[in-house]
Amino acid sequence: MDVITTHLNADFDALASMIAAKKLYPDADVVFAGAQEKLVREFLAGSFIKKIPVEFKRFRDLDLSRVKRLILVDTRQRSRIGRFEEVIGRSGLEIHIYDHHPDAEDDVSGAVSIIKPVGATTTILTQLIREQGIMLTPEEATVLALGIYEDTGSFTFSSTTPDDLKAAAYLLTCGADLNVVADIVTRDLTREQVSLLNELINAARIYTIHGIDICISSISVNKYVGDFALIVHKFRDMENLNVVFALARMEDRVYMVARSRIPEVNVGEIASYFGGGGHATAASATIRGKTLIEVENKLWEVLQSRIRPTPVARDLMSQPPICVNELMPLKSVEEVMIRFNINAVPVVRKDSSEPVGVLSRQTVEKALYHGFDDAPARDYMNRDFKVVGPDATILEIQEPLVEFQQRILPVVEDGRIIGVITRRDLLKYLVEERSTHPRELNGELLFQKKREKNIESLLREQLPEYVIDILKRMGRLGHRLGYGVYAVGGFVRDILLRRPNLDIDIVVEGDGIVFARAFAQEEGIRVRTHKKFNTAVLIFPDGMKIDVATARLEYYRYPAALPVVEFGSLKMDLYRRDFTINTLAVDLRPERFGRLIDFFGGQKDLKEKTIRVLHSLSFVEDPTRILRAIRFEQRFGFQIGRQTERLMQNAVKIGLIEKIGGHRLFHELQLILMENDPVPALRRMDEFQLLGVLDPLLKWTEKKEKLFRSLKDVLSWYELSFLDEPVEKWWIYFCALLDGLNASQLEGVCKKLDLPEGHKTRLFGALRNIYRAARELEAKESPPPSIAYRILNGLSTEELLLLMAKTEIPEVRKSVNFYLTRYRYVSPEIKGRDLKEAGVPPGPIYRKILDELLYAKLDGLVYTKQDEWEYLKRHYPEIFKDES
Structure with missing residues (x-):
């Protein structure tokens, strides 16, 4: 079997080359190695292609073991031919290659190898067809012309050669229809594409690397938009750019399109680092498994090394x-x-x-x-x-x-x-x-922009005046010390979301401990330091605390380890954080107070309500971020980004959650249970199979959902009943989550969470008390208050509320309700001193008498103190005579 194929994400040059190769190898099967560009797919679905006698076979119908000759067109890179890579190197396989791309590291060699530096591979094959006297139909000639026109930019790309023009001229003599070509090549942008072009322009930054201006533009969209290469081409022409690298995150992939007009920058070579390809002037890559920020950083490294040699020792x-x-x-x-x-x-x-x-x-x-x-x-x-x-x-x-x-x-x-x-x-x-100051397209340095986003007015709107004063004093101290001082993280995030948050984190570009000690001395407040991590905590007289950290870079010796800390810059410090929405910072220095700093697109993700990690190893380095992603998603009503969700699933699948220390896992679970409504987060945990980490049989069932909804109603009732006694909601939810597990399973959960002995004892006691009380109350039909009191007395408020939510019997719920709101506040008016004055000798009889009076009062047998004395006379005549 002979097979003709081309590169993944085939364009029109690839399609035309396959059709041309079919004329040279009429007995070969034509098979795409993978997907095609959107316009190619639309063209293949249209009526024009049906006029060409070529049958495109599906890869899944192909028996690779029968392939004896592989004809590669428009590529020779092993990494760009999909599963056809499996046959490379097989004994007896003959490979024929037709390509116009420059050499790459993973090129395969062939028995026949015709490679020419022309504008399109179709040009090479058209020349061979002409030399061999093979006839082309007008429809075939039209498709071949389409391949040449697209890959040469209608003969405007610098890669265009005289051979391309000659090949196109020959195709015109064969009846090629330029109206069909023009309809496809000179198409207008859609509304979505125009919007994307506008984003590219706004996001564009010019970097000067070794004297060469390079434009890099990175954008993020939640759905796929076709013809990104066309958009980038128009962008380059509009702005007259010599070198442009455009990156677009669409769904869970990053698409790179690169164009160069100068020999100093070979974009095909650079794209090959990302598993892509092309030639010196035009190249592309589709990158999976990496975040947009990671691709940006990698691109910067590659540009540095290719345009300016990386320094050595x-x-x-x-x-x-x-x-x-x-x-x-x-x-x-x-x-x-x-x-x-x-x-x-x-x-x-x-x-x-x-x-x-x-x-x-x-x-x-x-x-x-x-x-x-x-x-x-x-x-x-x-x-x-x-x-x-x-x-x-x-x-x-x-x-x-x-x-x-x-x-x-x-x-x-x-x-x-x-x-x-x-x-x-x-x-x-x-x-x-490496941090060359970028410029905008108009040449203005970004850090010198006159119109910067300043959120000082928002700070004043969201924060008390005394907090503003503290932040300003910190900025002034940093200025005197020569340090950059910034408020960062969730504090800034919540200000932009207009959510109350006085949990302030400060990052210092300098020595954080020196800064904290100097500030504490000036303010006359306490400070605690942690030299290992170069952090400190400022403690104010009113109890407010502010965390101060040295700008640092964290790296992890192994997955799920605690981080090792080194000094770094603000950007490096923010890059180590969990999600883009937590990488925002506010400059506190006097001359720049209130300036918002956003290196990683945190504002955009806040606007789009998306939780997104900064790099693909984020969950590998710290698997607890999986639980934090779920917590933030549900707290803010956001959505975990598609790629981030896939990274989470992979981290769970390879068992990284199992490597987290028990106390860290318990802490993250506790934070989830402290949310106003933990149900959505617990439900999401179950979707990610995280509840099974605690115990394989722990599932989010309809029964569990019903219990938690009932518990939420009970807690709302408790708060609205103006009952002053505070309760630990998270503990009630924790007990409810583990409700239904047997003793052995509970032991396993306690071990997995490294639960402190006090929590373990409390957990077992709570569940035992609830089961016992429920059983005893359910055995009674409408128990009198005194019986309900005796059953429920001794249970904590948390246990009572969980019992109230758990029971499905109205009488039991009513008994718990009355106990919480009435029974536990009842006490007899006769006290121990009254019994002593009545001549009753002190002893166990006191407790017996007072309890009996309490039960009588609960059951409505006595009301006043006089009623109580009368009750005692009737029941204890030998002790309480008439004269008493």
């Missing part, structure tokens, strides 16, 4: 290196560190420049504190250190400085130290040199 190192001799006394080492203001120094051999260790200022200061001024450096240096060569890559440099937290990295050549790299040097490259 010799480019980053400081030289000449400041070193100390291994025999130098520690007192002298300290003087060197102070003189050059350094915190770590390499130690070299006494007779050479070979590094033998590293000394930190902290180690030196501790040794001097203990009186070892004259001890040689080699006695206290760290001998377990790494070095790199002058050609070491960024990744090789990052490992010792970040992963192993080595303070300084010697660069060694021929056994001698020629320079050093510090973490500051690395961060300077990663943050400052």
Whole structure:
């Protein structure tokens, strides 16, 4: 069997090339490797294609084992031919290739390989058809012309060659209908496409990389919009751009379309990094499993490395290196560190420049504190250190400085130290040199825009005046210290949503602990610090707390681990957060107070009511974010983005939730149960099969739904009844969630959640009390108040409310209702002192008498104190005589 195929997401050049190849290989089957572009699909569904004697077979009807010759057109990349990749390399398979794309790393080779740098692959095949004297019908010639016209931009692309014009001219002699071609190639944009074009223009940013202006525009839409390449082409022409990379997140994929008019930027080569392809002037890629932000960051890295070579160790190192001799006394080492203001120094051999260790200022200061001024450096240096060569890559440099937290990295050549790299040097490259200030299309620098979004008026609308004053004082202190100070996260999110929230988080571009201590000293308030994470908590006299953190970058040593923290910038700090809506920040510095900072499209997602992660490994690094996504989705009435939902499902499927520590899982579950209405979130948890993590038999059934709805009604009744006693709603919901599990299953849940012993005892006791009370009340028909009191007395309010919600018997519910609102407030007017005055000897008889009076009063047998005395005379004549 011979098979003709082309690349995934086939365009008109691919379609025309397949039809042309069929003329050269008349016995071959024509099969698409995957999907086609929208316009190609519409064309294939129309009437014109039926005039061409080509049958397109479905891939699923193909027996790959019978393929003996594979004819590839308009591609030769292994990664772009879908499941046909399975036959590549098979013994006896013959491959024929016809392509116009430049070489790529995953190209396959063929027995026949005709590759020419022309504007369209159809041009190559048209030449062969003409040379072999094969006749074309007017309809076939029209489709072939369509392939050439589309891939050359009607002969306006710089990739167009004289051969393309000659091929088109020959097709016209064969009867090609240019009216059909024009109807498809020169089509107008739809309303949706015009809207997308407008978004591209507004989102466009110009970056200058090694002297070359590159336009990058990233947009996000919730549904697929066809012909993105056409939109980008019009965008490039409208703005007269030499290089443009357009990224669009549509549903759960990111589409990249790139165009270049200059030889310095080969967009086909860059697209290949994303599994796409094309040629130097036009390329595209469809990226799955990555968020838009991840693709943006990766694109930036690729552009940096392709347009400007990535620096190696010799480019980053400081030289000449400041070193100390291994025999130098520690007192002298300290003087060197102070003189050059350094915190770590390499130690070299006494007779050479070979590094033998590293000394930190902290180690030196501790040794001097203990009186070892004259001890040689080699006695206290760290001998377990790494070095790199002058050609070491960024990744090789990052490992010792970040992963192993080595303070300084010697660069060694021929056994001698020629320079050093510090973490500051690395961060300077990663943050400052890579964050070229972008410009708008009109050339105006973004950070110099006159009209910036300032939400100071919204801050004043949503926050008390004293909070505004605190934030301003923080900004002024940051200005004096030379630090950037920002309010971030959920606090900013809720301000934009106009939801009350005084849970303030501050991020400092500098040392957060130094900032917090200075602010506490100025304000005369308390401060708690956490040096491991470089965080602090400011505690005000009225009990208000403000968290202060150092701008940091978190990375995870393994899935579900606690994060390791390193210093970073505000953008790096925000990038580590869970969802785009939590990455918003407000500048507090005096000259920029109230300026909203949005690196990752958080405002747009707030507007579109979407929960979206920043990167595809978000749930792998911290699976508790799965529960937070559900909680935020239900709290705000948002919707989890399609790609984010798929990432959540995958994380659950591979068992990452199982790796979360019990106390962290319990904390997230507790937060869900603290929501005003946890039912929608619990229902969503069940959809993601998260309840089964607690116990395989724990499901969200109709019975469970009914219990929670009943419980919500009961809690509303309790609040509206003006009952002052506060209740722990989350605890009631927690007990209700586990209601129905047996003792063994409850033990398993407690173990899974690492439940504190007090909570475990309370849980078992609560469920036992509820079951017992329900059983006893249900056994009675309309029990008198005294009986109901005896059954219910001793149960907590939480247990009583759950019992009230759980029971389906009106009499039981009525008994609990009356107990909560009446019975528990009843007490006899006769007290113990009255009995003592009446001459009754103190003892157990007191409790018996008072309880009996209470039950009599509950049942309406007595009302006044006199009634109570009369009752006692009748029932205890031997104690209470007439004279009493």
